[in-house]
Amino acid sequence: MEDMVKLYDSAPVLCRKCLEIPINEQELAETLDRYLETLPDEIRVPPEIYEARLALCADCPHRLFYTCVKCGCYVQARAAKRANACPAEERAWDRFSD
Numbered sequence: 001m002e003d004m005v006k007l008y009d010s011a012p013v014l015c016r017k018c019l020e021i022p023i024n025e026q027e028l029a030e031t032l033d034r035y036l037e038t039l040p041d042e043i044r045v046p047p048e049i050y051e052a053r054l055a056l057c058a059d060c061p062h063r064l065f066y067t068c069v070k071c072g073c074y075v076q077a078r079a080a081k082r083a084n085a086c087p088a089e090e091r092a093w094d095r096f097s098d
């Protein structure tokens with residue numbers, strides 16, 4: 001089991017199922033924007049927290065394009081919700097609270 005974790009941590013893991021669906025970057029961004037617009041205000045973080053979280057994701061070695069490889073979430077979708085934490089050991093978002 002430990003070997004599997006090391007393999008996961010050492011290389012990006014891509015979801016083969018997702019790669020079967022052709023979608024370009026603009027379509028993905030628009031889909032994420034539409035999803036975020038559906039989130040009720042009570043579960044969303046304030047905009048300044050959302051932006052701060054995404055700024056950390058932008059420089060994070062665990063991010064692969066739009067995806068956090070630690071959890072498999074799209075970072076925009078994960079960062080938008082109050083209940084979510086950064087899944088990395090260093091828990092990068094913990095310095096921000098609302």
Ligand code: SF4
Pocket residue numbers: 056057060061062063067068069070071075078085086087088092093
């Ligand atoms: S959620 Fe955490 S581990 Fe994932 S990309 Fe963002 S900062 Fe990195």
